[in-house]
Amino acid sequence: MAHTAMSGNGTTAGDDPLQTAVWRLRSRACWVDAATLIEPVTPQASLQRTALLVERCLYTEQGWEDAEDALRTAEAQARTDDERGAAACERGQLAYAATLLGVRDRSDEARAALGRAAALIAPGAPGRALLDFRRGVLAENLARSPQAARAAYRRAHAGATAHGDLLLQSFTWRHLAGLALHDGELAEARHGFAESLRIREELGYLVGTAPALVSLADTESEPEASRLREEAGRLFRLLGGVPTWLARQLAPPPAATA
Secondary structure (H helix, E strand, C coil), rough: CCCCCCCCCCCCCCHHHHHHHHHHHHCCCCCHHHHHHCCCCCHHHHHHHHHHHHHHHHHHHHHHHHHHHHHHHHHHCCHHHHHHHHHHHHHHHCCCCCCCHCCCCCCCHHHHHHHHHHHHCCCCCCHHHHCCCHHHHHHHHHCHHHHHHHHHHHHHHHHHHHHCCCCHHHHHHHHHHHHHHHHHHHHHHHHHHHHCCCHHHHHHHHHHHHHHHHHCCCCCCHHHHHHHHHHHHHHHHHHCCCCHHHHHHHHHCCCCCC
């Protein structure tokens, strides 16, 4: 599975020092440095390294070859159904990111890989919640099926809650809130975005905090909306313009013409 924020993965006191260092680098958009700390000598280590480099692609639109190389290593080392399923889940995510960001249309590959992962990862397994979430974003952003996306996000949220995966909960809160906002459910959207932001701030997930601030701003009135966007812009600049796709949301509106 991708290493999200659970006890033992660097986000709580007493965790392994290596995982703590990896988490701190990852949360500050230093994915390459984090990946360098991990020796891909076991299937689990290779999967974690792959997840970091795939996340880098989604946030920076760079590093595609590095992620592919790491993914091939993880696929070659996988021995159990869970490991093969986790590798397929990462392949689906990488193909999804390439499609979403306009690098190359790999939507068929993304669907096939996530379908393969679903056949390998047992219901209730720790990696199933992440898989459900990724199937949700594919349904929402590529298949344009908000109903299927909502169902997948709810399954992912329940799984993340059951396994104590706080970071994944921040993503499920955020995406469920986005669907609520699209449906005009402002109060529900504001609550979900606020929960997502709260979790990310508590975990110190800086690279995900600016997007959470912008989303919450979309549900607030002035002057709170501007304050949230200004804070998001400050974090965005602090991290060197990451995630790259947030620049479009932070850009000032075009000046009115006479």
